[in-house]
Amino acid sequence: MDRTTIDLWVGVFVALGVAALLGLAMKVGNLTSNKLGDTYSVSAAFENIGGLKPNAPVKSAGVVVGRVADIKFDSKSYEAVVTIKIDKRFEFPKDTFANIYTAGLLGEQYLGLEAGGEDDVLKNGDKITQTQDAVVLEKMISQFLYNKASETDSKADAGGTKPEAKASGEKSGEAKSTELGDAPF
């Protein structure tokens, strides 16, 4: 075969390969979406960050405005210090609230920012003081069980004055509402 034809085909082949790799990086990978442009970093301390990881999205009103840059443990206050990078285009008031949320029921965790009402805005190196920890499922379940237990206790106390209340209390939903309806108070 002619050498120029071979050169042409190999050129086409290599160009296709480069195009595929670029396509993978741009369209499939996060090369384009990961770029935030100019950022400023802000830190926030949490008592519990749950499963938050570096590079997790920082969202405000559901829109990605930044990324978690770094997570450190502060051995003096026993808190996790999360450093986040926010895009320069977005400014947040000083009293912004930082929460850790979970995307979906079992999805990955992200940091949500809820803007406050102050006029001063967060600058590079500032600290967000108002934070809310990640919801830990075990804590929630134990709290729920505790509430349930204290509820049945109070019902048992009410049962002293109204004997049929306990039986109706066990029938959940509508039974509970009737019980509240003719409560002694």
Added chain:
Amino acid sequence: MKSILFTGLSKLLRGIGRRMIERIWRLGAGARLFFLTIIYSGESFRRFHLTLREVYFTGVMSLLIIIVSAFFVGMVLGLQGYNTLQKYGSSEAIGVLVALSLVRELGPVVTALLFAGRAGTAITAEIGLMKTTEQLSAMEMMAVNPIARVVAPRFWAGVISMPILASLFSMVGVLGGYLVAVPLIGVDHGAFWSQMQASVDVREDIINGVIKSVVFGVACTMIALFEGFDAPPTAEGVSHATTRTVVISSLTVLALDFVLTSFMITV
């Protein structure tokens, strides 16, 4: 009775020993050929058209089989993934499933397996036949080093072609998955790409996939070259060598894939 048992046992052990020594010998000879190829590969870059010619035969000629099989693999992944994901109400994650499985695993591995079947066998048969017809000896007589002239260009051509073919495989596979997921099944177009972009990392996934394919390229090409170079100079010998190329390449690729993955996935 006792002596029959003894001779039988010693025969069995001798057989095992002979086979073992042969395997180790072949491994050593393969490694030697590999180092000789690296040492004598200067010419394949100085006279780069030699390598380009081999890129044409191993890479460009493999394009069709790679693209067609990638397309079908991507479409099957789309169908199967949707079938399972919709049970959990997360059919939008199909883009993630298709892209990650292609970029991380199927792209490099299936390309290497197809490459071993399509290009590796051709290399083995060609070199084996060159040896049978004493072309390699003739080259040596003319003071042309057959490793520099025949083996090294084919080696570098394989190493260059494999990552290109693997990235093409991944990209075409993703497009195939897209075709099934979005126009056919009706998954949302934006969710398909955005979820994919959110979970496919360029360094962790795409670059690691390319690294894998380069390693597979070295392994597959080297096995094919060695089997050809080592084939007994008979018709039967060449045919056996070709078969061994496919078997050993496939097993090596799968084993190497496990090793590489266990290095790449840090727990």
